[in-house]
Amino acid sequence: MKYSIFSYKLFVILLLVFGFAKAQFITVDNSTYSDYQLVADKFIGTQNLSCVSISNVKVSGGNIGGSDSSYGFFTKGTSSFPMNEGIILSTGSVLAAPGPKGAIQDVSASGWIGDPDLADALRLPVSDLTNATVLEFDFSSTLSDKVSFRYMFLSEEYYTGNYSYSDAFAFLIKEAGSTDPYTNIAIVPGTNNPVSVTTINDITNDKYFGGFIGIDNPSASATNFNGQTKILTAVADIKPGTNYHIKLVIADEKNYRYDSAVFLEAGSFTGNIELLPNIETDDSAIICDSTLGIELKPKNLISDLGATYKWTEDSNPGVVLSSNPTYPTNTPGNYRLEVKLSSGCTLAGNIRVENAPVAIIDNSPIMICDDDFDDKYKEKLSKFTNQIVTNFNRDFKVEYYTQAGTQINPDNNFEFTQNPQDITVKVGAFSCTPDTYTLRFYHGSQLQMNYPQQPTTIPVFDVCDNELKGNKTENLDDYIGLMTTEVLNPADVKFYEKISELKADNPSINKSQTLSTTQTEKTFYIRITKPGNFCDNYSVFKLRFKQPKKSVMLKDTIICKNTATDLEVEPTFDYYEWSNGEQGTNVTKIKDQKAGNYWVKLTSNGCVYQQFIKISEPQDLVIDNALIEGNKVTVLAANGIPPYQYSLDGQPYQSGNVFENIPKGDHTIEVMDACGSVVRDFSIINVKNIITPNDDGKNDTIDYSDLMTKLEPRLEIYTRNGTLVFKGNPENQYIWNGKLNGRPLPTSSYWYILEWNESGNPKRVQHTGWVLLKNRN
Incomplete structure (x- = not known):
């Protein structure tokens, strides 16, 4: 397990400076006493053997090696250890237990395993336990219906960090030979929790913690452990004369690191007597008045006239406070009464005395x-x-x-x-x-609301869909300032859909609320809270979904260059605000606006719609092309301001852009829009498909000399077999006389290709077909 304690450099320095002359530590003897002697003579005490019979004594532990072992007998010597003498059961070496505090104890011995009964009692996997030391024996007692003994739990796992780990130990008891489960009597007083590093250092149980002995002052530590409990008492209910088996066992948990030990006080295994006054807390008698105190005494009168009494207190274990059956005290402490009967047997009882806590009262209004x-x-x-x-x-x-x-x-x-x-x-x-x-x-006085809790007319706040989206989402926090003048944090305000939820203070609403054309109105309850001497208050309000209107008259428009136009909307709005600053209830029009971007805010239905308009000037009107198909021309115009009007060779304008039956020759087309007009010239080439070269002056040639005015002209004539017989060029002026190299060609059909480009027309004009040559010679 992970572990961090203070540096031991201080300990080394103290040893060098002072040596061990003043050091007082416990002593450990692991060789003088047999297992039976440890239990009979030391733990139970010879004086009690006439009242407590024992058998089947067994003590077992690890095979550490040499003369070392994991159990033995200890004495306090001249140290300040709270117990005079007793038995030590360790998960490591008992010879390493005496002080001063030195290196961490963490003995690992081969084959030293855990204990299944301990695992069952503490509900741990047996595989989690190792290095178990066990003291067990059978006993029967005629002293009383309870037996008890005193012990301390010491461990290297006490330290000033996080107490996440604790080695495991338990005091297990049951009737001898029984198949019933064991009962663990090593528990935190007043609880069912096993004593451990983690439970003793819990804040509710820290009164049982004896301190960080090895951490606070290592050179003066009576033992070589980091911390210890105070003296605790284990108590078991028994039937007098019945044989019981008791098993005291301790083991490392998780791994062998950071050893722990249980110290059993010699002679403390006795019959138990109950002391008065009755226990008021889980484990303590209470002093209500320190001037009166309380009287401690056995609950039941001890009839043995030869009995002797000894009262002690754990902070001064060697001091006998009284030899009387009763002991009055007004001092808190852990008191013990030992009663030695005339038979020599001993009864003992323990009682913790505490002052009653004093209440601290705040009687402010x-x-x-x-x-x-x-x-x-x-x-x-x-x-x-x-x-x-x-x-x-x-x-x-x-x-x-x-x-x-x-x-x-x-x-x-x-x-x-x-x-x-x-x-x-x-x-x-x-x-x-x-x-x-x-x-x-x-x-208390209620916080202030701007509207009564249940007004006759609920305040209604409009939620305007000014973008005409059909819905609008609102944050209810935005309405806090409308409902109250109190200065509040949003966390101090809650909203509800029902008055019953508000009164029960059970909000179930999202502060983000959406209204739409399908749900145009919602009611909300608001409750406000404020830290300090203020009482909550509440009110109610409605949100109502509304939409403004937009103008259908107002549209983007195009005007002629260097001119202006008016912008106008319908007179059905409540208020108008134009981007040029003009505004009012009747300002439906602004005049003489030049090209640019404009807006108008139109108020209707209590909402405002901002409508944007663009006035544009067109690009110059142009004639993109005049598409000539034989004697048909289609005029393509662009830019300007449509609609266009078209005129051919000065004739009246028409709205259509197609002209047909145009004679061969040069022509002019004019296109007019709202701002002016443009013109363009073109020519018509007649396509011929018959030639009779007989010199009669009719169809003697195919004349395409008009190609001289066209861009990139092409004229080629081929036989049916694909043989080129004529190719037009500027030298022959694109005129064919039916001859090849000056010789007449035979009558036949010939294939022609006729192409050219019109200025401004990206599409090339193409004609193909058959020409019939009739040679009459």
């Missing part, structure tokens, strides 16, 4: 609120117990009374009908006489 808003001021007084008794714990008894003396059940609602109203509080520890106090309760 207490504010009461009408938290469920039923016009009644009610509270469970138990709510204020920890506020009134600032050091309250289970030792205190707190009672409440009216001024008339009627007791009030603190767990029931009590109505404060007066303002202020005094309540009597009685506080006492255990059965001690309680002290009486008077507390004043008053009705």
Whole structure:
């Protein structure tokens, strides 16, 4: 297990400076006494053997090697160890147990295993245990119906860090020969928790912790362990005369590191007597009044007239306080009474005495609120117990009374009908006489709301869908400032959908709420809280979903360059605010606006819609192309401001962009828009498909000389077999006379290819087909 303690450099320095001259440590003897002698003569004591019979004694431990062992007999010598002498059972070497505090004890011996009965008792896997040392024997007693003995648990695992680990030990007892499970009597007083490093160092049990002996002052440590418990008492109920088997066992848990040991006080295995006064806490008698104190005595009269009595207290174990049957005291401590009977046998009893805790009272006035808003001021007084008794714990008894003396059940609602109203509080520890106090309760003032709790007209707040999305999400925290003038944190405000949830203070609502065209209204309850002397208050409000309108008249527009236009909307809105600063209830139009970006805020239905408009100037009007297909022309225009008007060769304008039956020759097309017009020239080439070269002046040639005006013209004529017979060029001016190399070609059909580009038209004009040549010569 992981472990960190202080550095031992200080210990080495102390040894060098002072030596061991003043050191006083326990001594350990692991060779003088047999197993039987350890139990009979030392643990039980020869004086008790006439009243307690033992048999089957067995002590076992690890085979550490040489003369070393894991159990033996110890004496305190001149040290300050709380026990005079007794038996030591260790998970390591008993010879390493005496002080001063030196290196960490962590003996590992081959084959030294755990114990299955210990594992069962502590509900641990037996594989988690190793290095077990066991002392066990059978006994029967006629002394009383209880037996007890005293012990201490010491360990290297005590340290000032996190107590996450503890070696395991238990004192197991059952009737001899029984198949019943063992009972573990090594438990923290008043609990069922086994004694361990982790339980003893729990804050509720730290009164049983004896201190960090090896950490605080290693050179003066009586033992070589880091810490120890105080003297504890193990008690077992028995039937007098019945034979029992007892097994005292200790083992390392998880691994062999950081050894632990149990110290059993010699002569402490006795019959048990119960002492008075009766135990009031789990393990202590209480002194209510230090001036009166209490009287300690056996619960049952001891009839043996020859008995002798010895009272001691653990802080001074060698000092006999009294030899009387009773002992009065007003001092807290761990007291022990040993009664030696005339037979020589011993009875013993232990009692822990503590002062009653003193209540610390805060009797400041207490504010009461009408938290469920039923016009009644009610509270469970138990709510204020920890506020009134600032050091309250289970030792205190707190009672409440009216001024008339009627007791009030603190767990029931009590109505404060007066303002202020005094309540009597009685506080006492255990059965001690309680002290009486008077507390004043008053009705607190509610926080301020801007609207009554249940107004005749619930305030309604509009949720405007100004983007016309059809829904709007709101954060309810945004409405806190509308409902109250109190300065609050959002965490001090809760929202509810139902008044019943509000009064029960059971919020079940998300602060992010969405309204829409399908759910246009929601009601919410608001409850406000504020730290300090304030009472909660509440109110109610509604959220209503609304949408504004937009203008259908107002649209993006295009105007001619260096001109202006008016922007106008319908006169059906409640208010207008334009981007040029003009605003009012009747400002439906702004005049003479040039190209640019504009907006208008249109108020309607209590909401505002901001509509954006763009006024643009067009690019210059252009004629992209005049698509010529034979005698048909399609004019393609762009930019400007449509619609366009078209005119051919100065003729009247038409709305269509197609002209047909255009004669061969040069022509001019004009396109006009709202801002002006543009023109473009073009020419028509007639496509011919017959040639009769007989010099009669008719169809003697195919004349495509108009190609001279076109871009990248091409004219080629081929036979049916693909033989080129004519190729047009500027030299022949694209005119074919039906001859090849000056010789007439035979009558036949010839294939032609005719192509050119029109200026501004990315698409090339292409014509292909058959030409019929009739040669009459």
